[in-house]
Amino acid sequence: NAGVTQTPKFQVLKTGQSMTLQCAQDMNHNSMYWYRQDPGMGLRLIYYSASEGTTDKGEVPNGYNVSRLNKREFSLRLESAAPSQTSVYFCASIKGDIESTDTQYFGPGTRLTVL
């Protein structure tokens, strides 16, 4: 099992460019998440998907869109990148079963710089 994978690992964009961050999990988890982490800010929830076909806004959704492509994959899109979106982006997944004592598994992160 690879767990949670993210691509790319590093990316540099110019202001106004667009890009999609990819995330996939092979643990048959129902729920997936996108977080951003800025220095000293902890993890802030951007969007999450409770199950295939559903997405919801988190704490800081502005400037981002997401797609839950299937149960395995959850992508994050920046339509017009801004320097304020320079951050480390983490994808995470959780089984999402109300009966379970869920553990959230994280991908390795994508380090994005917007110039």
Added chain:
Amino acid sequence: QKEVEQNSGPLSVPEGAIASLNCTYSDRGSQSFFWYRQYSGKSPELIMSIYSNGDKEDGRFTAQLNKASQYVSLLIRDSQPSDSATYLCAVNRYSSASKIIFGSGTRLSIRP
């Protein structure tokens, strides 16, 4: 008011002592509580989870939960230099879906 609050630190503790990390949360409907450790440049890794009031012990780690006070803490006994990291508190506001919110983290430094 932030949903999950932690003292950012840094918290400096001598090797072998007890490190105490604290976290408060605002949503009384929160049901699950987690402590993650994050080394610089790495992903968060789960070290403790707690779901009911009281203490939960796992090796050198003890998590404490008080839902009435909306307070969760992590104690690290016999602190080691390898415990130096940022500790993130996370809260699951489970209703119809798991919405997991993190605090800003506390930097812990264990001095030899």
